Amino acid sequence: MTEATLNMAAAAPQTHKPAAGGREEFAHDITGTVGKPFLDGKDTKFFSRGVNVFYTGNKQAIFDVNVDIGRNEVIAMIGPSGCGKSTFLRCLNRMNDTIAGCRVTGDIRLDGEDIHGKEQDPVLLRARVGMVFQKPNPFPKSIYDNVAYGPRLHGLAANRAELDEIVESSLTKAGLFKEVKDRLQTPGTGLSGGQQQRLCIARTIAVSPEVILMDEPTSALDPIATATIEELIDELRQSFTICIVTHSMQQAARISQRTAYFHMGKLVEVNNTKTVFTNPQHQLTENYITGRFG
C-alpha cells in the first residue's frame, strides 16, 4: 500500500460522504457500479448479475458484480493488485471450478445461456470461452501439435487436410504463420516469448471460441512483442469478444473500447475507455488512473 493510500484510509469517514462534485471517495462507500455497466440486450455477449466469489474459509474475493460485456468489444479490467480482476475473469469460463474450495454465486449468461446450467459442460464452455495466460504456456509438443490439440480433442477436423487447414488459419490469425511455416514440427517451447504467446493465442483460436479471456497476456513480454500482441488483439476483435486483465493503463487505453475498474473485490466503474481515462466518475478510479495508488 502506498503512503497516499494509507493516508486516505486513515482519513476515511465512517459514513457515506460524497466528495466535491458528488464523487464517492472510499472503498466502503462503493455501493454499486458507476458509469455504464449495462448494454443494450442485443449487443450483450456476457451478462453477469450479483456475482460473488469465495475462496477457502469463506474468504470473499468478489462482491456483487453486475456488468455486461459486449459482442466484439475489447473490455479491459484494471485495478490495484489483489482487487479481484483475475478472479472475476475466471468466472466467465468457470475456471474457478478448478480451484479447490472456490465457490461462485450469481447469474452469468453467455448469449443468454446460464453458464452454470445443468446442461453446461465446462469443457465445452472453455472451448467457447478460451483463455490466454500471463506466462506463455505452450505444451511440450511441436508447433503443429500445439494448435492441433484442441481441434483433435473436440473432433473438429474430419481428416488431416482439414486439420492442416485449421492449424494454418489459426496461426495466420495469430500473426505467426509466416514466421513458423517452415518449422511446424519443431517444439513450440523453442520459440521466443512473444512467439510462444502468439502460439498460445493460435491454440485458443483453433477451437473457434466466441470469447477470449486474456490475463495479463503481455506482462512477460518485451515492448516489441507487446506491440505485436496489441495489434493482434485489435484485429481479433473483428471475430471475437475479448476480456483482458492488464496492469498497464496505457495498454488498456490503447486496445480497449470499454474499461472496468475493480477495487477490493468490487466493480467500481465501467464506461467507454476514453471516459474512464479522461473523466472518471468515481474518486477511486481517478485516484488509480492518476497514480495515487495501485
Ligand SMILES: Nc1ncnc2c1ncn2[C@@H]1O[C@H](COP(=O)(O)OP(=O)(O)OP(=O)(O)O)[C@@H](O)[C@H]1O
Ligand atoms: N486460489 C486462491 N485461493 C485463495 N485466495 C485467492 C486465490 N486466488 C486469489 N485469491 C485472493 O483473491 C483476491 C483477488 O485476487 P486476484 O488474483 O483475483 O486479484 P487481481 O486483481 O487479479 O490481482 P493481481 O493484479 O495481483 O494479479 C486476493 O485477495 C487474492 O489473495
